[in-house]
Amino acid sequence: MTSLRNKYFSFLTRTSLGWNFKKGRVSRRNLWSALLFLSPTLIIFATFIIFPVFFSFYLSFHEWNMFSSETSFVGLKNYSRMLSDPDFWQVLKHTFIYTFGTVPLNMVLSLMIAYLLNQKLIGKKFLRTALFAPVIISPVSAAVIWRWLYDPNFGLINYFISLFGIDTINWLNDPTAAMFALIVMGVWKTFGVNMVLFSAGLQAIPDSYYDAAQIDGAGRWAKFWYITIPLLSPTTFFIMVMSMISSFQVFDIVYVLTSGGPLGATKVLVFYLYEHAFKFFEMGYASAVAYFLFAILVVMTLIQVKYMKSSVYDVV
Amino acid sequence: MSKSFISYLIILIFLIAIFSCNTSQKITEDKITITFWHSFVSSTIPALNELITMFEKEYPEIKIRAQYIPTGDALIQKLITAVQSKTAPDISWLHSDFMQDLVEADAIYKMDEFIHGPDSISQADLNDIYPALIRYASWRGVLYSIPMEATNLALIYNKEMFRQAGLDPEHPPQTWEELHDFATKLTFDKDGDGKFEQVGLFLPIFPAAGPLSSWMVWQWLPYLWQADGEIINEEQTRVIFNEEPGVQALTLWQNIFNDLKLNTFTTDYDVAFASKHLAMSMDGPWNLPRFEKMMANLDWAFAPLPAGPKKRATVVGGEYLAIFKQSKYPNEAWKFLRWIIQPEIQAFWSMKSGYLPIRHAVSKIPEFQEYLNSHPNFKVFVEQMEVGQAQRPIDYYGIQITRYVAEAIEKATIGKMDPKMALDEAAIKANKLLSMVPREK
Numbered sequence: 041m042t043s044l045r046n047k048y049f050s051f052l053t054r055t056s057l058g059w060n061f062k063k064g065r066v067s068r069r070n071l072w073s074a075l076l077f078l079s080p081t082l083i084i085f086a087t088f089i090i091f092p093v094f095f096s097f098y099l100s101f102h103e104w105n106m107f108s109s110e111t112s113f114v115g116l117k118n119y120s121r122m123l124s125d126p127d128f129w130q131v132l133k134h135t136f137i138y139t140f141g142t143v144p145l146n147m148v149l150s151l152m153i154a155y156l157l158n159q160k161l162i163g164k165k166f167l168r169t170a171l172f173a174p175v176i177i178s179p180v181s182a183a184v185i186w187r188w189l190y191d192p193n194f195g196l197i198n199y200f201i202s203l204f205g206i207d208t209i210n211w212l213n214d215p216t217a218a219m220f221a222l223i224v225m226g227v228w229k230t231f232g233v234n235m236v237l238f239s240a241g242l243q244a245i246p247d248s249y250y251d252a253a254q255i256d257g258a259g260r261w262a263k264f265w266y267i268t269i270p271l272l273s274p275t276t277f278f279i280m281v282m283s284m285i286s287s288f289q290v291f292d293i294v295y296v297l298t299s300g301g302p303l304g305a306t307k308v309l310v311f312y313l314y315e316h317a318f319k320f321f322e323m324g325y326a327s328a329v330a331y332f333l334f335a336i337l338v339v340m341t342l343i344q345v346k347y348m349k350s351s352v353y354d355v356v
Numbered sequence: 357m358s359k360s361f362i363s364y365l366i367i368l369i370f371l372i373a374i375f376s377c378n379t380s381q382k383i384t385e386d387k388i389t390i391t392f393w394h395s396f397v398s399s400t401i402p403a404l405n406e407l408i409t410m411f412e413k414e415y416p417e418i419k420i421r422a423q424y425i426p427t428g429d430a431l432i433q434k435l436i437t438a439v440q441s442k443t444a445p446d447i448s449w450l451h452s453d454f455m456q457d458l459v460e461a462d463a464i465y466k467m468d469e470f471i472h473g474p475d476s477i478s479q480a481d482l483n484d485i486y487p488a489l490i491r492y493a494s495w496r497g498v499l500y501s502i503p504m505e506a507t508n509l510a511l512i513y514n515k516e517m518f519r520q521a522g523l524d525p526e527h528p529p530q531t532w533e534e535l536h537d538f539a540t541k542l543t544f545d546k547d548g549d550g551k552f553e554q555v556g557l558f559l560p561i562f563p564a565a566g567p568l569s570s571w572m573v574w575q576w577l578p579y580l581w582q583a584d585g586e587i588i589n590e591e592q593t594r595v596i597f598n599e600e601p602g603v604q605a606l607t608l609w610q611n612i613f614n615d616l617k618l619n620t621f622t623t624d625y626d627v628a629f630a631s632k633h634l635a636m637s638m639d640g641p642w643n644l645p646r647f648e649k650m651m652a653n654l655d656w657a658f659a660p661l662p663a664g665p666k667k668r669a670t671v672v673g674g675e676y677l678a679i680f681k682q683s684k685y686p687n688e689a690w691k692f693l694r695w696i697i698q699p700e701i702q703a704f705w706s707m708k709s710g711y712l713p714i715r716h717a718v719s720k721i722p723e724f725q726e727y728l729n730s731h732p733n734f735k736v737f738v739e740q741m742e743v744g745q746a747q748r749p750i751d752y753y754g755i756q757i758t759r760y761v762a763e764a765i766e767k768a769t770i771g772k773m774d775p776k777m778a779l780d781e782a783a784i785k786a787n788k789l790l791s792m793v794p795r796e797k
Contacts, residue, residue, distance in 0.1 A: 107439070107457055108460070191622050192620045210619055210621075213770060320756060
């Protein structure tokens with residue numbers, strides 16, 4: 041713990057503007073000019089991040105429809121209403137299904153591709169760019185592409201499966217297929233980032249380990265299993281935590297691809313929150329849902345840190 | 357030069373830049389500018405520009421700045437933000453669902469203040485406007501907006517397909533039975549793979565939580581009325597869509613949906629229609645210009661919606677212009693509203709934009725009559741205005757109640773739930789909300 045604190049402080053002293061912890065005094069002149077130059081960022085940060093965070097916490101104990109200038113205090117009513125709403129438990133379930141559908145698939149796929157692209161390959165740069173492209177495409181245009189791919193009458197996917205004699209599936213209009221369709225698009229849309237992170241992780245593994253293993257007579261698989269996987273574990277851990285969080289927060293692709301349908305089968309937590317906030321204008325209730333989501337994410341991350349940290353090799 | 361001097365210099369330059377932006381804007385503002393938010397589709401924009409030019413010629417001191425705003429959910433969100441941040445437009449078009457929120461926030465003017473003001477309009481003029489539109493333009497009986505144009509829903513069908521199926525192309529379905537029967541006859545599996553290549557009728561089933569859900573309910577309403585039903589009772593105390601008429605209307609949709617296997621049919625009905633995969637669909641006049649271009653090689657026509665067990669009915673829609681209290685020039689904004697409802701202007705606007713006129717008097721203009729005779733599809737819509745109905749306004753929780761109806765429609769079709777059960781379930785939720793409305797005795 042102390043070593044971590046020392047690390048943190050040495051980081052601060054190296055990067056801080058104006059503060060000099062070692063000398064224990066603050067150069068006031070430098071501080072003011074630092075604040076001045078930081079002010080655009082600080083103001084934006086304060087207005088759009090800090091203020092909403094606290095304001096929405098405040099709102100979660102109130103009722104407010106955005107129009108009126110006054111809010112009324114309702115105590116824990118928003119939270120109790122949330123917990124007693126069967127729809128809420130439904131969307132929570134969908135969110136878990138989506139998360140546990142995308143995260144493993146996403147990680148396996150991005151690790152596989154990153155591993156392949158780390159080999160000597162022709163057209164590696166092109167492939168890497170092409171595979172990263174979905175991340176950059178705007179979610180709306182991506183969803184339009186996928187809507188057409190999934191279309192029951194004109195879609196390519198149904199055309200391909202019809203070649204194998206499978207009946208047409210209306211991917212986006214069938215309650216069971218829609219979640220699957222959403223997960224596939226979710227993975228496609230986000231695995232590029234993880235691929236880049238895995239690539240960076242792979243490149244950080246020194247060749248000498250592989251060379252040593254080679255001399256010991258290890259095969260490709262053994263090298264992957266006993267060297268790559270363990271040495272990659274800090275990256276893997278980071279990716280897992282981050283993808284878990286972002287999957288829990290999924291919204292844009294749900295909104296444009298399925299709009300939560302059919303029959304609410306793909307309605308996830310943030311979509312539910314959005315609906316209550318910006319369709320029914322129940323800002324207090326939506327804030328309560330947001331804070332519940334925050335609590336889930338904190339708990340999930342803590343669980344991961346507690347149980348996974350032991351299997352992470354700290355190479356640094 | 358010290359570093360701090362340079363930094364102050366940079367800040368100074370920024371400040372100058374910011375202030376000079378402001379002054380350059382002021383120079384152009386020698387006229388009164390009225391900001392007008394609308395959501396017309398891009399094909400209507402040239403007609404709108406022509407209309408605005410006409411107005412500006414007549415009122416040279418006023419300039420109308422028309423701004424496109426996405427419709428539906430985005431529009432009300434934008435309006436709320438604008439009202440809160442004191443940047444509301446002078447005029448905006450509205451949906452009647454939004455009226456409650458805007459009135460309660462005291463954001464829009466009552467039209468009475470202008471109707472009896474210096475630029476008054478006569479009661480005869482007001483009475484000439486279709487009552488359905490006046491109903492939508494009001495909230496709890498008070499007029500808060502002025503309709504700019506009307507729309508309604510009719511049936512589009514492919515005549516060629518009627519001929520192929522042995523049906524009379526000049527006899528579109530007249531009753532629910534015919535609608536169901538024709539739709540089934542027009543549906544076939546050409547290559548025998550168990551999948552329909554041609555579907556007889558498209559029903560607009562969309563995710564209830566999505567942006568198209570109120571559009572789905574809107575298209576279901578005429579069927580509810582044709583069976584003599586309503587969404588809510590007269591006293592606004594409970595919903596009645598789960599009574600017999602509602603069940604009949606939803607059962608019709610469920611049967612058609614199942615028989616035509618619409619669950620494996622695309623929701624891009626216009627593409628399906630244009631590519632000869634679909635024989636019938638419902639649509640409004642706003643798509644007429646587009647369809648005429650897109651489907652020039654098809655033999656198609658519009659027909660009135662079939663009559664239900666009780667009566668003929670179609671749903672009327674429109675765009676309603678309201679004046680915001682934050683407007684600096686409410687009287688000038690009113691001049692635009694007053695100008696736009698004149699019969700001649702309405703006739704011009706209708707012929708240019710493809711929207712329907714808002715009042716009876718327009719049909720008496722010879723030029724317009726001529727236009728109707730040469731545009732039979734458009735005529736269908738104008739004539740249908742006579743059976744056009746407005747939804748009984750839902751004063752409280754309109755958005756939520758519409759959502760529950762949408763959920764019931766989705767459950768009965770995609771979810772194959774019993775229509776009565778689906779509607780009852782929705783009614784329980786809606787009535788629970790209505791019971792929370794404070795009522796004065």
